[in-house]
Amino acid sequence: MMKLVLVIIFAVLPVVFACTCEFMQPQEKICHDDFVGIIEILAEDIRSNIFPGVMARAKIVKVFKGKYQDFRPNDMIYIYSDPGSCLLDVWSGKQIISGKTYNGGVKMDRCSFRELFDYFTPQQIEAIDSHIRSNAYDRGCSACKIKKQYDFSMSKDNECRDVYEFPVQTSACVAGNDGTCGWVDVSQRRVQLPGPHDFTTRNPGTAPTEFAIHDPTPTPVTRQNT
Template sequence: MGRMDVSLFCVYLVICLFGISEACKCAVRHPQTIICQSDFAIKAKILFEEPIDSMYTRYRVEVLQNFKSGYAPPMRNSRVWIKTATSSAACGVRFQKKSTYVIAGYKDSDGTLRASSCSLNRNIHDMTPFQLSALDNMDYQNNCNCKIRECPHNVCEGGQGCLAPYNKSDCYHRTALCRSFGSTCSWTPNAC
């Protein structure tokens, strides 16, 4: 290879590697935002996993609780399939058999339930008591009219909603919700 060929190869390689490493990037979002923007949000026990092909896996789950609506599918005690990409580069997520998770995601046009690493897919043991209580008491769901504004680089521009500076976002994500008080919204509790 000549010098020009090596340079072009290096540029190509850098672009390819960057493309692979950047294939799945998720914006930082509060659990309340994820729940409100999702088509479904459930607490589910993973029964078994079935590879569909080299790209996708589906999980058979038992729905223990429906956080979006107790009366809309997927119904409590029903067994449904949740499809996800296999690769983390494609925003895939893996679940452990016999474990219980809070899973939020979207429905395809054909009704297929999908989960990705950009949605809320946490083992219940990894969630805080506050988060579990906010889900059980419908606090996240009942305050979807409140906008949570994540502030990258700790720069929060004024405006309505609850502001979450990046350096404190973990505190807000784990211990607070953005609650509506009449025409305004604010963090409750405001301990961050």
């Protein structure tokens, strides 16, 4: 009987210790990562003993964040991932990613920020680019904190709750002229920083209007040819 119990326990352990990813607003990941950009996977599952950790070979399409001498459009880079339960499952095609620079490439795991390019509208792509180039994410990280919706502690002026008035992909938590933090949507505003009158308060009990981060079945955006 004891042997049977042990067998059941060890059979369940891989499930218990499977990779679990806590949802984080893109700002929380992007502002702390070294590389953010659009890449296109060219070759998948190219792991070898010569280059440990290599998961895929990719072409850089556009760099939002990263040292120019290290990452340029049309450069070929490797995507790395550490072994374990959070080993990256490689997607094919063009996608937006963020990660840590490593050995001339980018290191990611299953919890890293990434979305297929076709799931973004041109306005959302422009918004992410604007947030990064205007340092809105960086200012938000240094001046503001993002707290969970169900954290019932008293809210402070330098905090944003993770409920969104705007789509998640285009939202940034930044400080206004009076130091109060709130969500803004650069896709509607360009790069102008908000004043305190620009912040829209949302009922904490409502759900986000759009939630596409790590959504396994997002709806692709139909692009119009111009």
